[in-house]
Amino acid sequence: MVTLASGPSSSLTEEQQVTRHLLQLLQQEQGKLIEASIVGLPELIQAKALAVTQLTTLTKARHALLDAAGFAASESGMRDWIAAHQPANTEWLALLALGAEAREMNRINGMLIGRHMMRNQTELNILQGKTQRNNLYGADGQSTGTGRGRGLAIG
Secondary structure (H helix, E strand, O other), X not given: OOOOOOOHHHHXXXXXXXXXXXXXXXXXXXXXXXXXXXXXXXXXXXXXXXXXXXXXXXXXXXXXXXXXXXXXXXXXXXHHHHHHHOOOOOHHHHHHHHXXXXXXXHHHHHHHHHHHHHHHHHHHHHHOOOOOOOOOEOOOOOEXXXXXXXOOOOO
């Protein structure tokens, strides 16, 4: 791990590496979600959590260095620090691009998970006899008609 002693930009390479690793994990997760395969998902989830923890640690350390240097402890503070100290630094822009890619992939994976959950809930509702349409017959085989037609008059 980088010591961050040389300034807020010293961890950018490591942050990029961890973010690239996170992107690989998100791509693997997306593949599993598309295949509807749960094999290996628990391990992917653990690896993603570790990568996010590593990124959080690096970001907090960078923010602390920014704060100590008199800049906002945020992404905008980092942008200001780069402009003041290393205007030719492209690592920051590369890290921002990787972060945006990871956020988008995570958003898509969330949508895929949501679709799986909706499908599973629909299937569960069908199995439990809780469909939204008016069925002609219930789960017990008896009529479930709710019509209020006129009764038969004999007379």
